[in-house]
Structures are given as C-alpha cells and as structure tokens.
Amino acid sequence: xxxxxxxxxxxxxxxxxxxxxxxxxxxxxxxxxxxxxxxxxxxxxxxxxxxxxxxxxxxxxxxxxxxxxxxxxxxxxxxxxxxxxxxxxxxxxxxxxxxxxxxxxxxxxxxxxxxxxxxxxxxxxxxxxxxxxxxxxxxxxxxxxxxxxxxxxxxxxxxxxxxxxxxxxxxxxxxxxxxxxxxxxxxxxxxxxxxxxxxxxxxxxxxxxxxxxxxxxxxxxxxxxxxxxxxxxxxxxxxxxxxxxxxxxxxxxxxxxxxxxxxxxxxxxxxxxxxxxxxxxxxxxxxxxxxxxxxxxxxxxxxxxxxxxxxxxxxxxxxxxxxxxxxxxxxxxxxxxxxxxxxxxxxxxxxxxxxxxxxxxxxxxxxxxxxxxxxxxxxxxxxxxxxxxxxxxxxxxxxxxxxxxxxxxxxxxxxxxxxxxxxxxxxxxxxxxxxxxxxxxxxxxxxxxxxxxxxxxxxxxxxxxxxxxxxxxxxxxxxxxxxxxxxxxxxxxxxxxxxxxxxxxxxxxxxxxxxxxxxxxxxxxxxxxxxxxxxxxxxxxxxxxxxxxxxxxxxxxxxxxxxxxxxxx
Amino acid sequence: xxxxxxxxxxxxxxxxxxxxxxxxxxxxxxxxxxxxxxxxxxxxxxxxxxxxxxxxxxxxxxxxxxxxxxxxxxxxxxxxxxxxxxxxxxxxxxxxxxxxxxxxxxxxxxxxxxxxxxxxxxxxxxxxxxxxxxxxxxxxxxxxxxxx
Numbered sequence: 001x002x003x004x005x006x007x008x009x010x011x012x013x014x015x016x017x018x019x020x021x022x023x024x025x026x027x028x029x030x031x032x033x034x035x036x037x038x039x040x041x042x043x044x045x046x047x048x049x050x051x052x053x054x055x056x057x058x059x060x061x062x063x064x065x066x067x068x069x070x071x072x073x074x075x076x077x078x079x080x081x082x083x084x085x086x087x088x089x090x091x092x093x094x095x096x097x098x099x100x101x102x103x104x105x106x107x108x109x110x111x112x113x114x115x116x117x118x119x120x121x122x123x124x125x126x127x128x129x130x131x132x133x134x135x136x137x138x139x140x141x142x143x144x145x146x147x148x149x150x151x152x153x154x155x156x157x158x159x160x161x162x163x164x165x166x167x168x169x170x171x172x173x174x175x176x177x178x179x180x181x182x183x184x185x186x187x188x189x190x191x192x193x194x195x196x197x198x199x200x201x202x203x204x205x206x207x208x209x210x211x212x213x214x215x216x217x218x219x220x221x222x223x224x225x226x227x228x229x230x231x232x233x234x235x236x237x238x239x240x241x242x243x244x245x246x247x248x249x250x251x252x253x254x255x256x257x258x259x260x261x262x263x264x265x266x267x268x269x270x271x272x273x274x275x276x277x278x279x280x281x282x283x284x285x286x287x288x289x290x291x292x293x294x295x296x297x298x299x300x301x302x303x304x305x306x307x308x309x310x311x312x313x314x315x316x317x318x319x320x321x322x323x324x325x326x327x328x329x330x331x332x333x334x335x336x337x338x339x340x341x342x343x344x345x346x347x348x349x350x351x352x353x354x355x356x357x358x359x360x361x362x363x364x365x366x367x368x369x370x371x372x373x374x375x376x377x378x379x380x381x382x383x384x385x386x387x388x389x390x391x392x393x394x395x396x397x398x399x400x401x402x403x404x405x406x407x408x409x410x411x412x413x414x415x416x417x418x419x420x421x422x423x424x425x426x427x428x429x430x431x432x433x434x435x436x437x438x439x440x441x442x443x444x445x446x447x448x449x450x451x452x453x454x455x456x457x458x459x460x461x462x463x464x465x466x467x468x469x470x471x472x473x474x475x476x477x478x479x480x481x482x483x484x485x486x487x488x489x490x491x492x493x494x495x496x497x498x499x500x501x502x503x504x505x506x507x508x509x510x511x512x513x514x515x516x517x518x519x520x521x522x523x524x525x526x527x528x529x530x531x532x533x534x535x536x537x538x539x540x541x542x543x544x545x546x547x548x549x550x551x552x553x554x555x556x557x558x559x560x561x562x563x564x565x566x567x568x569x
Numbered sequence: 570x571x572x573x574x575x576x577x578x579x580x581x582x583x584x585x586x587x588x589x590x591x592x593x594x595x596x597x598x599x600x601x602x603x604x605x606x607x608x609x610x611x612x613x614x615x616x617x618x619x620x621x622x623x624x625x626x627x628x629x630x631x632x633x634x635x636x637x638x639x640x641x642x643x644x645x646x647x648x649x650x651x652x653x654x655x656x657x658x659x660x661x662x663x664x665x666x667x668x669x670x671x672x673x674x675x676x677x678x679x680x681x682x683x684x685x686x687x688x689x690x691x692x693x694x695x696x697x698x699x700x701x702x703x704x705x706x707x708x709x710x711x712x713x714x715x716x717x
Contacts, residue, residue, distance in 0.1 A: 351642075353671040353694055358588035361696035365595060386696075393694040400673075 026056075033140040034128075037091055039063050039084070042137060051144055052106055064140075071105035071116040079104030079121070086125050091135050096126040101145055120145045205303040211296060213237045213254055225305045228277035238301070241274050243281045261290030261297060274303065283310045338407065345403040352396055360389040398527030402512060405453060405534050414562050415454045417445035417492060421479040424459055428466050435475065437466070442480040446562035447490060453535045454559065460528040461494040461555050468553070469498035476552075485561035489541055492559065497552040509545055532557070578711045580606045581634040583615040583651070584669075585643050592696065593638070593669075596703035602711060607634065612646025615639070616654055619661055633664050636710035639686075641670045641677055649680055656685040663717040667706060 025032070026046050034043040041059050049056055052068070059067045065084060070077040079102040086099045102123065105116035121142045128137035199206055205222035207215050218233040226233060226241060238254065239247045266272065266286040274284045282305055289300045363385045371379065421441045429437060447454065462477065469475040475497070482491040501509075508514040512530035536543045536557045547553035580602065584590045590608055597603045607630075609615045617623035619633065637655075641648035648668065655661040667688040668681040681689050690706060693699045 351671075353692070354586050354589055357592065357671075357692065357694055357696065357699060360694070361588070361592040361699060364696040364700075365592070390695065 031142045031144070033064065033142075035064060035087070035138045035140055037135050037138070039065060039087060039138075041067065048142070051142075053109055053112070068104070069107070071107075074103075074105060074116075077103070077105065083123060086123070087138060087140070090125045090127050090138055094127050094129060094133075094135055096124065099123040099125070118146070202302075203304075205301075205305070207233070207238070207301040207303070208291075208293070209238055209299045209301055211258055211298070213239065213251075216298070222303070225282075225303065226274070226276050227280075232277070243273050243275050246273070257288060257299070258297065261288075261299065263287070263289040282307045341403060342407060345400055345407075353393065356389045356393050356396075360386045360393075363389075395527075398531075399512075401456075402527055402531050402534065405456070405531055405538070410453070410538055411450040412448060413451055415447050415449055415451050415559075417447055417454070417458070417479070417481075418443055420455055420458050421445070421462060421494075424455075424462050425466075425477065428462070432466075435466075435470070436473075437469070437475045437477060439477040440479070442478075445479070445481050445492065447492070447559035448562050449539045449559055450535075453538070457532045457535050457557065458494075460532045461557075464528065464555075465494055465496035465498065465553070467498075468500070469496050472498050472552075488561055489558040490561040491556055493554055493556045495552065495554040500547040500549050500551045500553045502549050503547060506545060506547075510543070578605060578635040579630060580707060580711065581615065581618060581637045582606050582608045583610075583612070583637065583639045583643065583648070584608065585610050585640065589640075589692070592699060593703050596700040597707050599700065600704040600708055602704075602707040605707075605711065611644040612648060612651045614645075615643075615651050616646060619655065619664070620658070633661065635665070635716055636706075636714075637664060637666045638669045638706065639666050641668060641672060641681070649677075649684055652681065652684045652686060665710060665714065665716065667710065669703075669706070 022043070025034075025043055028045050029047065030045060031048040031051050032043075032045040033041055033048055036042050040061055040063050044054075044056055044059060048054075049059070054067065064087075065080060068080055068083075070080045082099065082102055083104075086097050090097050099122065102121050104119055104121050106119050108115050108117055122145055123143075124139075124141045126139045126141070127135045128139060130136040199217075200220045202219055202221055205225045206219045207222055208217035210216050215234050215236050215238065218230045220230070223230045223233060239250060242250050264287065266288050272284050272286055273281045274286075275281050285304045285306050287302045289302070291298050291300050363382045367374075367379060367382050374382070418441050425437070425439045425441070429435065458479075462479070465477045469477065476495075478493070478495045480493055480495075482493075485491075510529050510533040512527055514526050533543050536559070539559050541558035541560070543555065543557040545553055545555045580597070582590065582593060584593065590610075594603050594606060594608075597606055607618065609618050614624070615637070618625045618628065619637075621628060621632075639648050639651060643651070646654075648670070652666055652668075655664060655666065662685075665687045666685070667690055668677075668686045669690050669692060670677060671692050672678075673691050678689050690702060693702055
C-alpha cells in the first residue's frame with residue numbers, strides 16, 4: 001500500500017478494507033504465540049519464530065511443550081516446566097499472569113550446529129475468553145532479556161537475576177529487593193543480638209579501645225574482673241587498668257601496636273598484671289585484635305584473670321621444690337647409709353679377720369710347736385678353735401659378698417647362660433669325680449646383665465642342686481628356660497631331684513643366715529640364696545622356688561632377655 | 570740360696586697388729602729369715618725409718634730394706650700414703666713394696682698398684698696358708714728377686 005493512495009483514500013473517506021488480522025498479528029513487533037487451551041500453537045509472530053529459530057509451518061498445530069523441550073544438557077533447566085505451570089494457572093484462573101525471568105535455552109537448528117543457546121526470557125500469559133466465559137486462547141508474550149543479563153549461566157541464581165533485570169522488571173525488582181532488605185535487616189539484627197550476647201557472656205573480659213587508648217565498650221565480665229560498673233569503665237584509658245610501675249612502658253608499646261596492628265597475644269614471655277578498680281593488681285592474659293569501627297581503628301582487648309591458675313602454678317612449683325628437697329634429703333640419707341654400709345663392710349673385711357687369723361694361727365702354732373706336749377683332748381679342742389674360726393671367716397666372706405652385690409655398678413652385657421652353667425657343672429664334676437651326676441643344660445640360653453653377678457647366681461643355684469643331690473640316686477640337674485620371654489624378661493630354671501624342702505618354710509629361703517637344713521645334713525652359710533635374690537632383683541627380675549621334701553627343688557628366676565640375633569657380638 | 574749371700578738384705582715389716590706381727594715373724598723364722606726383719610708399727614714410723622728421720626735418724630744397717638711388707642690399715646699415716654710418699658721421693662722411689670693386707674676390696678688392690686706397689690698379697694685367713702705365703706714372700710724378695 002502506497003502512502004499516496006492511503007492519503008487519498010482517507011481524504012476521500014473511502015472505506016478501509018477489512019484488515020488482514022492474521023498478517024497484522026504475524027507482523028506485530030514483539031514475540032507472541034497464540035495457544036489453544038490444549039497448548040497447541042495456533043498462531044505465532046514473525047519475531048517469535050525469528051527469536052526461537054523456528055519456522056511457522058514447523059510449529060503451528062504442535063504443542064508448545066513438544067516444540068520447546070527443556071535443555072537436556074542443563075539438569076537445572078526448569079523454563080518449560082515453569083511455563084506450563086503458568087499456562088495451566090492462566091487456563092484455570094482465567095486471569096493474566098506475568099512470569100518471572102526464566103532461563104530457557106533455545107534449540108539450535110542442525111545447520112547452526114545443533115545444541116542449545118542460552119537465553120533468558122520474561123513471559124506474559126493472557127487468556128482470551130469467549131462469550132461463554134471459557135478460555136478460547138492464551139496469548140503468550142515473551143521478551144528476550146539475554147542481552148541485559150550478564151552471561152554467567154552456571155552461576156546465576158534466580159534471586160540475583162531479579163536485580164539485574166533493572167527497569168524492565170522494576171516491579172518485581174522492587175518487591176524482591178524489599179524482601180531481601182527485610183531479610184538482611186532481620187539477619188543483621190539477629191547477628192547483632194548474637195554478637196552482643198557473645199560479647200556479654202564471654203568468660204573473658206572484653207574491652208573495645210579507640211586510638212587514643214580510651215575504652216569505648218566493655219562487657220559484663222570486664223566489669224566483674226575490674227570490679228567496676230561498665231559505665232565507669234567506659235572513658236577510662238587502658239593505662240588506668242595497669243599497675244603504676246608499668247604504665248609508662250605500656251603507653252609506648254600500645255602506640256607501637258596501633259602502628260602495626262595485628263591479632264596477637266600480648267606480652268609474650270613476661271607476666272602481665274592489670275589493676276582492679278579497688279587498686280588490687282592481678283595476673284592476667286591479654287590478647288589484642290584490631291578492628292575497624294566506623295572507619296576508625298579500634299582494638300578489641302580480651303583479658304582473662306589468671307589469678308587462680310597462677311596460684312595453682314605457684315602451689316605446684318612450691319610442692320615440686322618441696323618434693324625435690326625431700327628427695328634430696330632421702331637420697332642423702334640413703335647415700336650416708338650406703339657409705340656406712342661400705343665402711344662397715346670394709347671394717348669387717350679388715351678388722352674382723354685379724355683376730356680370727358690370730359685365733360686360728362696361734363692354735364695352729366701351738367699344735368705345730370708344742371703338739372707333742374698336748375694330749376689328744378687338748379688337740380681336739382685346738383682343732384675346734386681352728387674349725388670355728390674358719391667357719392667365721394667364711395661367714396665374713398659371705399657377708400662381704402652380699403654387701404658387695406648390693407653396691408657397685410651393674411654391667412649390662414650379653415651373658416651365655418648355657419656356657420656358664422656347663423662350665424660350673426663341669427668344674428663341680430672335676431672337684432668331686434666320685435659323684436655320678438646326670439646333668440642337662442638347654443642349649444642357646446642367653447640373658448642380658450652383669451656377667452660376674454649372673455655367674456654368682458648360677459654358681460649358687462647349681463651349687464645347691466649339687467649339694468642337695470649328694471644322697472640321691474640317680475642324681476639329676478637340669479638347667480632350662482621358658483621358650484618365650486615376657487615383657488623383655490626370660491624365666492630360667494635350675495631343677496634337681498635332691499633333698500628338696502618343705503614349702504611351709506619357703507619364706508625363710510631367701511633370708512640371709514636362714515637355713516632349711518641342719519649343718520650335719522648339709523653344710524652351708526645361709527648366704528647364697530640371699531645373694532642370688534639380691535642379684536636378680538638388681539636386674540629387675542624375680543625369683544622363686546618350688547620343692548617338696550625328697551622330691552627335689554626347682555629354682556626359677558627371670559633376667560632381661562638377650563637382645564636377639566640382631567646384636568653383633 | 571744361702572744366708573751368707575743375703576747378709577746385707579733386710580725386710581721392713583710395717584704392721585700395727587701385734588698378733589699378725591708375731592705370726593709373720595714366726596713364718597719367716599721357719600725359713601730362717603726372722604733375724605733380717607725390722608718391724609715398725611705405723612705409717613709415720615715407716616717413713617721415719619726409710620728416710621732416716623726422727624727416732625730412726627741414727628739407725629744402722631743398709632740405707633734401704635730389700636723389700637717393704639706394708640699393711641694398708643695403719644695408724645697415723647695410712648699404707649697408701651706411705652707408698653705415695655716413697656714413690657714421690659727419688660731416694661725411695663724404687664724400693665720394692667709388697668702390700669700385705671686383710672682387705673680384698675677392689676679399691677685397695679687397684680689403689681695399691683696405681684700408687685706403685687710391686688705386689689699385692691692378701692693375708693690368707695687360714696694360718697697354714699698364711700705361713701706359707703709369708704715364707705714364700707720372704708724367700709722370693711730376698712733370694713729370687715734382683716733388687717733395683
């Protein structure tokens with residue numbers, strides 16, 4: 001239609017031909033669809049087909065749901081679902097509805113590479129009612145907002161989109177802004193309440209201090225600790241809360257802190273003290289943290305009263321000193337006792353021997369030089385003097401050995417128990433060739449300890465076994481050990497089939513000078529087992545015995561197990 | 570061995586115990602050495618004797634004994650102190666000293682050798698053994714050993 005002829009027609013008042021509404025509709029600027037109540041597409045505007053990369057003939061008569069499926073590559077895609085819901089509401093309510101901005105990705109035709117292109121849409125759905133009031137059509141209008149939405153599809157959330165839509169969604173924007181603001185304000189109020197609650201119920205005193213070192217805020221605990229109501233604390237400077245002799249130094253340190261503010265503990269390595277309102281100084285722990293309040297640097301001072309802890313520490317220190325002193329005293333007493341024992345043993349070894357030697361010596365001299373002048377009774381008496389002094393000499397030797405075992409350093413070396421036991425048994429056999437002893441020593445027995453002391457142990461135990469089997473036939477001695485060590489200790493056994501003893505008397509077994517046999521049965525001093533027990537105890541081991549009269553005895557003792565084969569010796 | 574070639578040889582016995590002294594002398598008498606023995610009864614006397622000082626300033630006989638039999642547990646000056654003084658003095662530092670003691674303490678034994686004893690002999694408790702030991706000592710040091 002030419003403008004000229006239009007003008008003419010208008011001027012002439014010629015009737016305007018019936019408008020071609022279909023063509024008009026299709027040419028209308030804007031993106032429109034007309035849907036039947038069953039959501040099939042009845043009409044579509046050119047701009048719509050252009051924007052959705054569709055052709056009219058392809059989509060007319062088909063359901064909108066089928067033509068525009070949700071992007072299957074986007075698991076969060078809800079655009080079509082939301083549209084259908086909106087359309088159904090419109091059909092049901094027969095009222096128009098504006099949908100919030102939706103993301104709906106447009107399927108690209110094959111020639112453009114297929115797939116989907118990301119799009120944001122705003123939609124309006126409006127019912128067209130027939131004369132019967134039923135919905136005949138729904139007009140669906142959309143606006144492509146993709147250009148006004150920053151294209152970060154993965155990160156964009158619906159709520160945030162609302163803000164960016166700007167004027168085009170002004171109404172919604174304002175609404176959601178108001179909601180957000182209310183929520184934020186509520187959150188802020190709650191957060192403030194929580195902060196205040198924390199501030200006031202903190203078990204530490206908390207002070208907010210400004211750059212002039214004035215207290216601008218103080219919590220409940222602060223007023224308790226400083227024994228000062230909060231309103232009186234506020235306005236004081238921190239120096240008012242510090243004992244006088246430290247104030248000057250603190251002022252310097254504080255301004256230094258304001259120059260290099262960082263969260264830290266205060267006064268590391270030295271004891272801090274603060275001053276209560278009533279003038280009492282108390283030990284405390286302080287940490288400092290910078291905070292910006294209203295654009296100005298403030299310091300949050302957190303202070304704990306550690307008076308109780310300090311007192312406890314002081315008490316512990318005092319108790320420790322006391323304990324150390326007592327340990328020292330006891331140690332000194334023990335050392336004195338040890339020295340006394342040592343000098344006693346020395347005196348015994350020196351001074352008791354000389355008179356003994358005199359007794360036996362002069363008896364012998366008498367016998368040698370004047371023997372022919374004495375009758376046989378007199379010679380027997382002299383013999384008895386010599387026997388008694390020899391026995392006393394042996395007792396002295398026993399006591400000395402016992403005391404020597406108690407003193408002196410303990411060596412820690414590997415000890416071949418099997419070799420030692422074999423050696424001792426062979427020696428006894430050599431000294432008493434008339435004895436027919438069957439002995440068996442388990443091979444490979446080893447322990448870790450003082451070789452000389454362990455030899456004393458074996459010599460005593462095997463010596464006893466040897467002695468107490470003198471009247472047995474056949475005679476047997478066995479030396480063996482438990483196969484497995486326990487807690488680093490191995491249990492060794494020396495068994496004989498000799499005289500044994502009554503377990504009722506076993507309590508006396510390891511007591512010095514206690515014997516379970518009369519001298520005329522078996523001679524002995526009663527020192528050997530006491531010595532053995534002391535040696536085993538010094539090695540941290542245990543010793544015990546099982547026996548019955550006439551059935552032999554087994555002595556069992558534990559010693560540190562050898563370190564095994566990894567030791568190269 | 571004869572007594573003649575030992576004419577200038579003497580033993581100094583330092584012994585505070587009179588009974589041990591008697592038994593020692595008896596044992597030496599049995600091997601005819603008793604008349605070679607001078608006896609002093611404490612450490613100070615021993616030093617005076619050896620350095621010809623004090624009561625021994627004018628004693629006769631050779632300057633030094635052939636051997637000193639020294640007990641450890643002595644009144645006044647102890648045996649080890651005597652030994653130390655002897656070894657520190659050029660006049661006596663070579664004189665043979667045999668420690669003859671009842672002690673079998675390790676510290677006495679090691680201390681004696683450390684201070685320069687030539688021998689350490691424990692007095693046997695048994696008299697016969699004691700007699701034999703003393704007799705052997707006398708013979709060894711007077712007849713067998715060649716003096717410095």
